[in-house]
Amino acid sequence: MSLLKVEALTKKFGSKRSVDELSFTLQPNTATALIGPNGAGKTTAMSMITGLLQPSSGAVTLEGNSDIRKHIGFLPQYPKFYSWLTALEYVEMTARLSGIPARDAKKRSETVLEYVGLGKDMKRLTSTFSGGMKQRLGIAQAIVHNPKLLLLDEPVSALDPIGRAEVMELLKELQKETTILYSTHILHDAEKMTDQVLFMKEGKLVEQGTLLEIQQRYANPRYSIVFAYEPEAEAFAQSYNDRAVREGSVVTLPINEQLPTMKALMTLLSSSRYEIIKVERESASLDQIFMKVAGVGEFATSTVH
């Protein structure tokens, strides 16, 4: 039984479709990364799931229910807080607005603020908080009511490497108890915490699966051989017809049935008279996969060397 079901979600602004027939489901207690370049419609999709934005068509249901506001926690990319409230007052207010009874709200808020590491600062005004502290406060307000689904829009993009690692650690902890959907354009973040990847481009869902599946689909593994002399490289490349690509004294060979292992290649090369400088097995990095799926095609292949 899936927790969240998104069906043919579409948002039109004029004639432009910011989100176009987006459909996916989330299983309970999984982490899903919504990936895509800037302007792919990730934030618009998130806004529609939270109910802030009315979809042009399509539906979002949580366990079959369409009013999901009580069961979600949301962290926007740049959370903004009321500067005149303290962290504790703020979280307590959001807890009560989410339906936590007054007698539990304060205790629950204190627990959550302790949990995100703001225990010492909970009596301070939010206006005095640094970027990392604001992000933690944002997480605190998103989890204070124990939501079934946690939506995070670019939770770590605005943070420095230390803050990023800390927040990712926090999210990994949370993943044990709740379902998480977060957007990011940094694949290395997705690598750390994800069961499923949804890849959006121009409002459409273009790729879907586990990160490993996608990686295998786009890895395009190959050998790259650096020859000492260019004529030898040319001769070697010609023996493979159009399957080998030569650039100067570097030849790239796709990995296929004929050359499944490095050992096979080495045997082949050592039995030849060629002078070899370097042999390497390569596959596309996450960034390259990102660009390939995002459709920056030529760029993706030309940088693979």
Next chain:
Amino acid sequence: MNSLQVLFIKEFRESWRSFKFVWIPLVFLLLGVSDPLMNYFMEDILQAVGNMPEGFQMLFPELKPLDLLMASTGQFQLIGVIVLIAVYIGTISRERSSGTATLIYIRPVSSTSLFISKWSVAALVAVLSAVLGYAGSIYYTSVLYGSISAQAAIAMIATYAIWLLFVMSLTVALSAAFSTGVAATIAIIVIPLGGMIDSLIGSFWSISPWKLVNYGVLLVGDKGLNDYYWKTLAVTICLTIICIVAGIWATRYNRSRTKV
């Protein structure tokens, strides 16, 4: 109405911690005391400042308490109301444009609670300002110019408070409906300019919210209750309710305009 209570506390804290509960009533108090004091001491002030030619004679009109209350009311209408509008015109729109509203709007909170919490705190500040402003004005007027019946004074203050409730409901509703700039423009056109138009060519009609203030002050005078007082009061209260309903609707309609 649990969420209304929570949001009311939030709005109250905002106005309290930014000293709006203090400085806006103080503005009204200063405006209120200025006219009775200035008029009473005008002759002394002019003599002290000097530079009057020898034998210069000035005739000061014999002022009645009603004239001074009229003058104070004019100050409230001209300056006080603009201060109130300026302070509260962004109360909803600014939260949307800064994005602070986002984390409220994603929660199961009704638009009614959102709007009423904003309006009631703004109204509270406005009523407090009216009471303090008139208290200052009435005190000095009664000390320096003659007594005012307490009953009439209370009726006048209550009338002015109802007018301010109308002004604040329009202000907050405009804030819910438009961006801060547009809302401010409309509010400034409707309230102060509307008042000017009403006083320039208002003799052609007898009932309008802008006239309510005038009728309210007249309660203190000899003639007392104006024939159109109750109708004007009813019209103003109706318009206030219309503004509140429209404001709640606009709050709901514009939810998605909050910055994410």
